[in-house]
Amino acid sequence: MKRIVARGRVFPQSYSTDRRYGRLSLKAGFLFPMVWANADDQGRLCGDPEEVKYAVCPNIDHITKSDIPEILDELQRNNLIKVYETPKSAVIQLLDWWEVHRPQWAYPSEYPPPEGWKDRLRYHPTPKEIVTENWVPPSQFNRELPSALPNNLPRELRSQATTLPHTPTGIRNKEYGIRNKEENVVNTNGLRSAPPTTTENELLDFLSKLKNWKFKKDDDLDWLRDFSQQEPKFSIALAKECRDWHSGRAPPKHKGLWKNRFRNWMTKKQEFDKDKTGRHYPGRVPTEAELDAQEKAKGLR
16 A cells, blocks of 8 residues: 655646746755655655755755755745654655645655645555545646636626537447536536546547446546646557557456556657657666566556
């Protein structure tokens, strides 16, 4: 169950125009993205200067261990982090974590939260159990933020959408629990998200027909949107290529393995595209035999 740091943490683009980030010194501006990349699923990490130096930036010579306290104090003055004491050690909490970070899963932190802070949890304590607490689906994060719109806007805008006729596609969507695109989707938290686009409907219909993919409209739509943010080039054509390429192998036992296949497929496509440009792409994509061995070692096959 325990997961300390995600394998791929992306520093938010919104900080490029954030005035708080623009006021930072060179050292603080350099350290902050690395603090973000090394935070756990709740946006926390150890705040001990020695731990920060050797866990976050061990190979950055121009940031020394003696620089860390001053840099953390600068980040805290600019309301980017909060440093607080716990019985175990000092802890850093990223203050914008839930405003800009939209994970699919969030495991508990090994550090207690600061006073007044609520953790958001969605994780597997066991392979067949899901625990959620204060959880908001990724597509609903923006709805929790205060609106910056002027007060004189009309309360309701008249929709120009028309009711679609009952076509075979509509009947199939109804059978699998996918609503027509002019309808809003209500997730398990009772919040209303944007209706799926035509492309998303096609991908949802494709996913619902995969072997051992237990289709759940709201969860799968949230996963699809989150995955599409990570892999903007993901499309119905690439999804079918991945399915066809694995057609000679035994079907996965659950949708988690399908998701791993899609993720590995996009990694391979990225490596292939970069190889064609002549640029070096670090690392090596594992072979199918190695992927099989990894899945067996984790008990997924």
